[in-house]
Amino acid sequence: MITFGISPECLCHDVRDNVRRVRDLEEAGFDYIWEGDHTLPWQHSSGHSAGIWATLSAFLANTERAVVGPMVIPPIGIRHQPVDVAIEIATLELLYPGRVALGVGTGEAMNEKTTTGFWPPLRERIERLLEGVELIKRCWSEPDYFHHKGKHFQSFFYLYQKPTTEIPIICAAGGPKMARNAGLIADGYVSVGIPPDVHRTVMLPAFADGRQESERTAEESRFKSAWVSTSYHPNAERALDGARVYGGLLIPEAYASIEDPRVIEQRALLVGDEAMRAAFCIASSGEEIIAQFERFIEAGCNHIIWADMSPDPSLVAEVCRNEVLPFLKSKYGSEVASATSAAH
Numbered sequence: 001m002i003t004f005g006i007s008p009e010c011l012c013h014d015v016r017d018n019v020r021r022v023r024d025l026e027e028a029g030f031d032y033i034w035e036g037d038h039t040l041p042w043q044h045s046s047g048h049s050a051g052i053w054a055t056l057s058a059f060l061a062n063t064e065r066a067v068v069g070p071m072v073i074p075p076i077g078i079r080h081q082p083v084d085v086a087i088e089i090a091t092l093e094l095l096y097p098g099r100v101a102l103g104v105g106t107g108e109a110m111n112e113k114t115t116t117g118f119w120p121p122l123r124e125r126i127e128r129l130l131e132g133v134e135l136i137k138r139c140w141s142e143p144d145y146f147h148h149k150g151k152h153f154q155s156f157f158y159l160y161q162k163p164t165t166e167i168p169i170i171c172a173a174g175g176p177k178m179a180r181n182a183g184l185i186a187d188g189y190v191s192v193g194i195p196p197d198v199h200r201t202v203m204l205p206a207f208a209d210g211r212q213e214s215e216r217t218a219e220e221s222r223f224k225s226a227w228v229s230t231s232y233h234p235n236a237e238r239a240l241d242g243a244r245v246y247g248g249l250l251i252p253e254a255y256a257s258i259e260d261p262r263v264i265e266q267r268a269l270l271v272g273d274e275a276m277r278a279a280f281c282i283a284s285s286g287e288e289i290i291a292q293f294e295r296f297i298e299a300g301c302n303h304i305i306w307a308d309m310s311p312d313p314s315l316v317a318e319v320c321r322n323e324v325l326p327f328l329k330s331k332y333g334s335e336v337a338s339a340t341s342a343a344h
Contacts, residue, residue, distance in 0.1 A: 002297055002332040004325060005032030005305040007071060011041035013313050015050035019058045024317040026066045029325035033059050034071035034305060039111045043245045043265040053088050060096045067099050072172045074107030075136060076128035078116050083157055086139035093163040103190060104133055105172030114259050128152045133169065133185045170223045176206035183210020188223020193249060193279055196299035199226060204300050225303040226296040230281040232289060232310045232319060240273060242311035243282050247271030250279055286323025297332055
């Protein structure tokens with residue numbers, strides 16, 4: 001089965017507008033609604049800010065069946081402590097049973113370093129992520145008070161109200177090492193800016209290796225996920241304009257060292273239109289979107305996420321309702337998602 005998610009992108013669009021339109025996105029056929037955890041946006045000129053927990057709560061309150069979750073939270077003890085993440089996600093699940101998922105990752109300098117001044121090397125952040133996810137799982141499962149004595153976290157805790165359904169965890173992976181780690185600790189992986197052939201030949205095999213090592217099979221995962229940054233507008237030039245300010249997504253330094261959205265936006269001007277067309281889904285018709293998404297499905301991805309950078313997001317639900325999702329769901333099969341079933 002193929003499932004489809006969307007991230008309304010509160011760092012691109014006003015959170016109040018996104019909260020109003022998530023119901024339309026759900027009715028258009030999206031199974032999942034994700035939202036990024038950003039303190040600063042990818043660009044300055046039309047940037048926005050919104051707190052992740054309040055946003056997710058509002059998305060859940062304004063939808064009826066879609067599974068909602070952060071994509072992604074870094075539970076690495078800088079802005080987010082693992083125990084706090086466990087409490088927040090468990091609370092959402094208690095309020096909206098079966099409708100909550102958790103995306104995790106190693107964080108980005110523009111969010112972690114700018115707010116705390118602390119930004120450890122990637123190796124340490126990976127260690128913190130692996131240990132943090134272990135601690136989150138313990139919070140959700142331990143039947144009594146427990147001590148966690150790890151390399152990065154020392155916790156004494158007991159979660160009095162456990163989640164009532166299993167909460168799937170999806171781990172961000174930018175390369176084969178993290179794809180393997182995702183297979184070890186999570187129920188799936190998600191990759192940003194990875195071409196379909198690299199999913200097929202690199203990411204999926206690495207993820208399968210991790211699943212095998214954890215004594216699970218890759219075929220069981222419902223979250224072999226492609227994050228497809230998408231700008232749609234019936235006018236092709238406007239669709240391209242919507243993508244241009246997000247060229248910073250294609251600059252590796254923006255993830256690890258550049259902290260200032262103004263600098264990221266300036267660097268984005270150096271990214272050529274053809275490079276953006278190759279990396280993003282820039283479309284003026286439903287047919288173009290379908291063709292792009294099919295490339296990932298045929299490469300082996302079974303969860304496609306539309307990360308919305310459209311210049312007029314009010315147009316997205318209509319093209320998805322009338323063209324994109326009916327065609328893809330009819331061709332590849334889909335079902336109404338639930339977090340409980342999706343974790344298996």
